[in-house]
Amino acid sequence: MQQLRTNKQGFLLVDAIIGVLVVAIGLAALAALYTYGIGVMVSADRQEKAVQIAAEKIELLKAADGHSSSDIEDLMMDNIGTDPEKAKSVEIDDIKFYFWGTGRFLQDNNSTGVNQLYYVKVFVKWSDPRIQTISLETYIRTKD
Template structure:
């Protein structure tokens, strides 16, 4: 009996150490979850900005595709309009997107019967998130020379 009393006497505070270790493990786990949540929010915001950049570039590509079947000079006029000061920036949710468009220097040659050719066009959207991000869309437009 003396042995049991002696054993218990030497183990005082043992449950307190167990509880402190358990709280420490839970705290580390919660800190890791908080960091993961914060990282996830950042990725979600970045994806949202990329989606907006794609939408802006797609709108400009559609504007260029409206000239499908016209001459390459018509497409160059639209490219100049897109690049014109005032038309080349879009601000959404406090982020400024810079837009630039470019038509190919030359067509890809006769791909269609008659005098129709494919003309390459490219739209690029840039924004800071917080470092510079770039989204680019390219397509080909059928033109008459």
């Protein structure tokens, strides 16, 4: 009996060290997951703001629905810009969002004169910390 007792000395100490180690590893994993989750939430918030900017610019262009394609092009040049190198910008929550658009006139080959569309695509770019870009596109009905 005395021999069994001497072989088990320090067993509780080893159990306690292993238990603390398992708990520490679990807490470290939870902390890493929490940090990652916060980063994803911040990134999603910035992406949502970029989509709102692009949607706002598209709605501005849709106000010209039924006008001529040259009116839409003028609106695009004045309010959105068409050159990514000279992109216009807006700053929201200390983040600078750059936006520009492209557009082209589409005409129905049936020559009915009813389905004349102007294709518009609006881009928004920002750093998060790497460069991110989103785009929204739509068609606008024109009278020409």
